[in-house]
Amino acid sequence: xxxxxxxEAPGLEARIEALALERRQxxxxxxxxxANAWLGEPxxxxxxxxxxxxxxxxxxxxxxxxxxxxxxxxxxxxxxQAGNSxxxxxxxxxxxxxxxxxxxxxxxxxxxxxxxxxxxxxxxAGAVRLFPRSHNFPLAYWVIGELCSWxxxxxxxxxxxxxxxxxxxxxxxxxxxPRLAIVVETxxxxxxxxxxxxxxxxxxxPNVHAETxxxxxxxxxxWAARELGARRLLFGSFLxxxxxxxxxxxxxxxxxxxxxxxxxxGDNLRRLLPEARx
Amino acid sequence: MSGPFIVDAHAHTGxxxxxxxxxxxxxxxxxxxxxLDIQCSLNAGSWTYxxxxxxxxxxxxxxxHEASGGRLLYLGVxxxxxxxxxxxxxxxxxxxxxxxxxxxxxxxxxxxxxxxxYEALWRFAEEHDLTVLSHSWSSSEHxxxxxxxxPGRFEVWxxxxxxxxxxxxxxxxxxxGRAEAVRLAREHRNVYLDLAGDIFCYxxxxxxxxxxxxxxxxxxxxxxxxxxxxxxxxxxLAEIPAExxxxxxxxxxxxxxxxxxSG
Numbered sequence: 001x002x003x004x005x006x007x008e009a010p011g012l013e014a015r016i017e018a019l020a021l022e023r024r025q026x027x028x029x030x031x032x033x034x035a036n037a038w039l040g041e042p043x044x045x046x047x048x049x050x051x052x053x054x055x056x057x058x059x060x061x062x063x064x065x066x067x068x069x070x071x072x073x074x075x076x077x078x079x080x081q082a083g084n085s086x087x088x089x090x091x092x093x094x095x096x097x098x099x100x101x102x103x104x105x106x107x108x109x110x111x112x113x114x115x116x117x118x119x120x121x122x123x124x125a126g127a128v129r130l131f132p133r134s135h136n137f138p139l140a141y142w143v144i145g146e147l148c149s150w151x152x153x154x155x156x157x158x159x160x161x162x163x164x165x166x167x168x169x170x171x172x173x174x175x176x177x178p179r180l181a182i183v184v185e186t187x188x189x190x191x192x193x194x195x196x197x198x199x200x201x202x203x204x205x206p207n208v209h210a211e212t213x214x215x216x217x218x219x220x221x222x223w224a225a226r227e228l229g230a231r232r233l234l235f236g237s238f239l240x241x242x243x244x245x246x247x248x249x250x251x252x253x254x255x256x257x258x259x260x261x262x263x264x265x266g267d268n269l270r271r272l273l274p275e276a277r278x
Numbered sequence: 279m280s281g282p283f284i285v286d287a288h289a290h291t292g293x294x295x296x297x298x299x300x301x302x303x304x305x306x307x308x309x310x311x312x313x314l315d316i317q318c319s320l321n322a323g324s325w326t327y328x329x330x331x332x333x334x335x336x337x338x339x340x341x342x343h344e345a346s347g348g349r350l351l352y353l354g355v356x357x358x359x360x361x362x363x364x365x366x367x368x369x370x371x372x373x374x375x376x377x378x379x380x381x382x383x384x385x386x387x388x389x390x391x392x393x394x395x396y397e398a399l400w401r402f403a404e405e406h407d408l409t410v411l412s413h414s415w416s417s418s419e420h421x422x423x424x425x426x427x428x429p430g431r432f433e434v435w436x437x438x439x440x441x442x443x444x445x446x447x448x449x450x451x452x453x454x455g456r457a458e459a460v461r462l463a464r465e466h467r468n469v470y471l472d473l474a475g476d477i478f479c480y481x482x483x484x485x486x487x488x489x490x491x492x493x494x495x496x497x498x499x500x501x502x503x504x505x506x507x508x509x510x511x512x513x514x515l516a517e518i519p520a521e522x523x524x525x526x527x528x529x530x531x532x533x534x535x536x537x538x539x540s541g
Binding site: 008009011012013014015016017019020023024045046047048049059063189190192193194195196199213214216217218219220221223238239240241242243244245246247248249250252253254255 | 279283296297298299300301302306310313314315420452453454456476478479480481482483501502503504505506507508509510511512514515516520521523524527528
């Protein structure tokens, strides 16, 4: 080891701690609202560990995150109805900081149990996610048009993992429902090799947004904010699979104005969920 | 010291054909380094070089090293499918400044890490006191070729060449490769792990710091596949002592690659 560097160690460590403190304070002042937190046993991530609502809240607060839109893995791995029931039960006493993102299905053929469009949603419901690939239905007007009309009427945004969609179908849907806010999520693999399609879709369809937990390519945030607008980007942590400081750190350090960072970190999601009280 | 102090132990430069990447050149990397307190980056080759390019690509890395004032060190790429030619180019590069090690990528090069095709590379690294950086990952349903880079496959080499420092990139990935990578780094003095890439797992920095000797974990970005900001903040904000952060951000790369950093 270089002895000269060892001699500099105390100064470097003080500097590192100052940088960390500065980031922590900045994160809190951005009032982050996480679009992508999860309850239940993670599917497809063998090293990730399930968190109960109190632990999830503590982990979020530890990063300065004020509120989160929360989904349940059972909605993917068991059934949408099972995930929605588990979510309603888990969030019953969790307070207003955690809002539910329900899992949906096409409205025809009609299926039983708690599903968006097939009964009343609890107050905390803020958004709906579909898994077209895993649940075996095409992302097509003639299959989910009725549900999209219902979502538009109730001002609920539609969330979709990019690994669950095909781009031409999503484009057709976004054009057919211009008042439906659509959020393309960058899970469960980083969105990198698909970014030509994503950015072209966002340019053509102003109602399409991108969630940022794995939008991690070099300066993608700055580029997207300049070309498409900071209002189109939504911070997501993908907790408890991912470390929230990854996505949060990219926003903190991005070459964006403070106002743009506030939008991406949380205000855009608050705008999409008009009834949010967090 | 008041200037940039961080070492990015795993970056790349050059155009990327398979995804949109508006800013991937050496100048753009240097601009980010200035912005993010990164003193020095190890350039592990362009996409073209990794995918079979040769001497011209290596010469390009050397020119970027010179143009950067020495801040962009570089690694030569060894593809066993063109082994003799690659070693000839590396031998020439050893006589010029800036070469910090050798990059291998069993997955890209469709050659298992334990293949005899790598024997000459390990001997060359030992003779020239060069560090080997290799891609490593876990078993993957999406990409079965990742199995060629499972960490355990390297053990034959680290036992046979204990004088060669091996850095396992991506710390074995997001699945079953990680435990093997950790085991190798714990059992072998010459094995290190870098954090480059999208292994964004919750509390990964904390858990690896707890499992590994303090000198074994390195910060890396994998620019331009990933933005350096992604891995930087999680290290700065990890719940580990400041000394451990300093080692990850600077000292461990200095040891693993035998860097002589100034200022």
